[in-house]
Amino acid sequence: MKAVEVPVQNHDFVSGLLDFITRSPTPFHAVAVMVERLLQAGFTRLQESDAWMLEQGGLCGRFFITRNDSSIIAFRLTGPLTEHGIHMVGAHTDSPCLRVKPNPVLAAGKYLQLGVEVYGGALLNPWFDRDLSLAGRVSFIDADNHIAHRLIDWHKAIAVIPSLAIHLDREVNDKRSINRQTDLPPVLMRQDGGMAEDGTAFHALLLARVNEEMPDDLPAAARILDYELSFYDMQAPAVVGLQDDFIAAARLDNLLSCYTGLMALIADEHGHNALLVCNDHEEVGSMSAAGAQGNFLKSVLSRLCGSDEAMARMMATSMMMSVDNAHAVHPNFADRHDQNHGPVINEGPVIKVNANQRYATNSETGAMFRQWCAAAGVPVQSFVVRSDMACGSTIGPITASELGVRTVDVGVPTWAMHSIRELAGCQDAYNLYRVLLHYFAN
Incomplete structure (x- = not known):
């Protein structure tokens, strides 16, 4: 050998x-x-x-x-x-992760939230109270009327799934269960004027992000067609342990x-x-x-x-x-x-x-x-x-x-x-x- x-x-x-x-x-x-x-x-x-x-x-x-x-x-x-x-x-x-739905905007109340699907067998409890960002692939029509694709990443914390305070759920440490439809939509921002639930405003946010990351020598994106986007934790990978034994990521x-x-x-x-x-x-x-x-x-x-x-x-x-x-x-x-x-x-x-x-x-x-x-x-x-x-x-x-x-x-x-x-x-x-x-x- x-x-x-x-x-x-x-x-x-x-x-x-x-x-x-x-x-x-x-x-x-x-x-x-x-x-x-x-x-x-x-x-x-x-x-x-x-x-x-x-x-x-x-x-x-x-x-x-x-x-x-x-x-x-x-x-x-x-x-x-x-x-x-x-x-x-x-x-x-x-x-395993949280994937954004095709028509994700949940505009009830004073906050913008996005509906998500659970991808794979995710352990869901740790997703609460984390600094979340968003990344994935976006498909669009460019300025030359061609279908094109681009990877995007916000590179910063733009969302969070806040836990419910223990004062409002006294049995949370003994009997907690998570409803994937109602408990997991991340909160992205406060909004006073509201955002259309047809997704056009969210597409506008995506369009702006795509063009921010577009190289100067490529045609600009004109209209969003589709996307595959996932939320992810912003905490950086690290070597941890008293003797640097472990990789946490x-x-x-x-x-x-x-x-x-x-x-x-x-x-x-x-x-x-x-x-x-x-x-x-x-x-x-x-x-x-x-x-x-x-x-x-x-x-x-x-x-x-x-x-x-x-x-x-x-x-x-x-x-x-x-x-x-x-x-x-x-x-x-x-x-x-x-x-x-x-x-x-x-x-x-x-x-x-x-x-x-x-x-x-x-x-x-x-x-x-x-x-x-x-x-x-x-x-x-x-x-x-x-x-x-x-x-x-x-x-x-x-x-x-x-x-x-x-x-x-x-x-x-x-x-x-x-x-x-x-x-x-x-x-x-x-x-x-x-x-x-x-x-x-x-």
């Missing part, structure tokens, strides 16, 4: 991760940042609509492709795919895996054939053109192989590592874990196992991951959900069944998963990066 040089200190890696999360409030922004890093590293952008002039059999090079601006595949080819296969890493760009699930996979792919130019896929919509079931149940990855691999025969031969020698955060044992709720399978933060990445195939790991792929961890000098842990509790899932089983590829489900131990602010270990993030370097290289 080829040795791989890695940085001695994880400080720079963790700092880069925090910056990536800060710049990625939505899946669209995360993909945009990844595209920027790939271009800087010398990767070539491909378009799905173009003919790919890639020579089959002796293909070499570094490329990437996006779909819906929210999913991305990047790959490095160093030798024949049918002979050597390809080592793949899968992650997802989306996280929004969207660690699963931007931590996206960043780790990206940096490992970029770091080594001459290892094994390697691919990173980061899909959108994992948190809502992956059933979309940009999700893992769509044909994005299969389509790209089929085009690289050139025939069904070549595709089948490549899959037989390939591997998929589904990288998604795992549940660390919570010191206040240790009884929620199987007593023999309670991952501890900063004691290594976790192999996730489920007999009912909610995770795709089997004994063969688990053994291979343990071998890569040993080669990287990284400890490894196991997670199995309690037998009397339901188990979550990942893109691992979806990809394994769609492609017929050997798959292992792994991730770093995390607290407060799906909260507005999650917690993971600094050393775990760095150790996962070290393992992925070995995986991509061999």
Whole structure:
């Protein structure tokens, strides 16, 4: 197994991760940042609509492709795919959040509020009393009468969901429940004159923001057509703990895996054939053109192989590592874990196992991951959900069944998963990066 040089200190890696999360409030922004890093590293952008002039059999090079601006595949080819296969890493760009509705304006009373949908399995209590901003993709007609799209981000706290005072709800600490329709609309501002509930005034706010962020060399936006906007917490990611043990941030699930996979792919130019896929919509079931149940990855691999025969031969020698955060044992709720399978933060990445195939790991792929961890000098842990509790899932089983590829489900131990602010270990993030370097290289 080829040795791989890695940085001695994880400080720079963790700092880069925090910056990536800060710049990625939505899946669209995360993909945009990844595209920027790939271009800087010398990767070539491909378009799905173009003919790919890639020579089959002796293909070499570094490329990437996006779909819906929210999913991305990047790959490095160093030798024949049918002979050597390809080592793949899968992650997802989306996280639970509050999405703005198409006709969102709630103009009752003296305040402007926006109606929201809960995206994914969000932990809702932590969304109250936070400084919220708004970001996403806006589609519009420009001054040349063309449909165009733009990413926007207010970059400041523009909204809040205030809690009801305990004096008006004396049982809140014992019996609190949240009505998603009536309790969650954020407050944006006081208004005296009122705002039309048909959304025209909100579109005017969006139009102004789009044009503020529009480069001078592009036509101005003239009329808003549609949008996908999400509220997010303005509190910056941070390293916390008395000994700087932890990373506290929004969207660690699963931007931590996206960043780790990206940096490992970029770091080594001459290892094994390697691919990173980061899909959108994992948190809502992956059933979309940009999700893992769509044909994005299969389509790209089929085009690289050139025939069904070549595709089948490549899959037989390939591997998929589904990288998604795992549940660390919570010191206040240790009884929620199987007593023999309670991952501890900063004691290594976790192999996730489920007999009912909610995770795709089997004994063969688990053994291979343990071998890569040993080669990287990284400890490894196991997670199995309690037998009397339901188990979550990942893109691992979806990809394994769609492609017929050997798959292992792994991730770093995390607290407060799906909260507005999650917690993971600094050393775990760095150790996962070290393992992925070995995986991509061999």
